[in-house]
Amino acid sequence: MYIRTEPLRVETLTVEISGLPTALQGTKLxxxxxxxYGPHQLPTKLLERAIAICNEAEPDLVLLTGDFVTYAPDPIHEPVKYFQQLQSRAGIYAVLGNHDMYYPESKPEVMAALTEIGIKVLWNEVAYPLGSQLALVGMPDFWSREFNPAPVMDRIATDIPRIVLSHQPDSAQVLREWxxxxxxxxxxxxxxxCLPKIGPLLLWVNLLLKNVFKSIYSVFPWLIKHWEWAEGFHQVGSNYLYVNRGLGTYWPGRLFCPPDVTVITLVQRH
Ligand SMILES: [Fe+2]
Known part of the structure; x- marks a missing residue:
């Protein structure tokens, strides 16, 4: 079934990082x-356009935040052919989303296909692709039983700034501890x-449900809790969260909510 999507929009964002080394001033992600990935959910042309935009930006790092497939894992073998064209000075890093673990065989198949073409998939892991003064952490999906920030976050010296890849924005609530x-x-x-001036329709449905059924989250723990983090840049306690609108689309489609490639520049916080 045809799913309505919209032209890609490039978002640009400058993020201030405390303690960012001078050598990393202006780092581009x-x-x-x-x-x-699938013919109905992500047209090939849109993926090609996204990759071209990414390469034009000449990034230091390319970061992929999950949901490569929707149900069965085997469509992953198609987008990896396109991902091979990605150019990134210090590598390409990824985490998996809930859909990449839909079936028991999903995680190993998606992970292997990405790893085979040189994309590093982080799973409760820290890496230092830009040197020891900036950590890059990747978490398993928030609904995975293996989502376990403590061992990895506690291993990073507190004075080292860190970027964390975590598919679901709701995980920011737990990650506030670090x-x-x-x-x-x-x-x-x-x-x-999304309706102009009103925002995502589901935000309002969610507010209504929360008010009518007070215990909705104990009955449906998988429901999204923070619809206010549906997209864009947010402060969560003393942490910062950026939520990308994604490239693919579910039924019934997109309206005033274009697919997204985000170019982020890191600068020192004074
Ligand atoms: Fe998704």
Whole structure:
């Protein structure tokens, strides 16, 4: 079934990082998210356009925040052919989303396909692709039983700034326990259907449900709790969160919510 999408929009963002080394001033990251690869959910042309934009930005790092597929894992073998064209000075890093773990065989198949072409998938892991003075952490999906920030976050010296890849924005609530200079997430697709001046339609449905059924989250723990984080830049306690609207689209489609490639420049916070 045809799913309505919209022309890609490039978002640009400058993020201040406390303690960013002078050598990393102006570091450029490109984030892409929620591919949901499939002919109906992500037209090939849109993916090609996203990759061209990414390469034009000449990024230091490319960061992919999950949901490469939707249900079965085997469509992953198609987008990796396009991902091979990605150019990034210090590598390409990824985390998996809830859809990349839909079936028991999903995680190993998606992970292997990405790893085979040189994309590093972080799973409760820290890496230092830009040197020892900036950490990059990748978490398993928030709904995975393996989502376990303590061992990895506690291993990073507190004076070292860190970027955390975590598919679901709701995980920011848990990650508040640790220093997170920039969390990059996706998952919500910006709500997909957004009305001018009103925002994502589902935000209002969610507010209504929360008011009518007070215990809704104990009955449906998988419901999104923070619709106010459906897209964009947010402060969460003393941490910062950026939520990408994703590239792929579910039924019934997108309205005033274009697919997103985000170019982020890091600068020192004074
Ligand atoms: Fe998604």
């Amino acid at each position: 490109v984030q892409m998210s929620d591919f949901h 220093r997170v200079d920039l969390q990059l997430s996706g998952h919500i697709h910006g709500g997909q259907i």
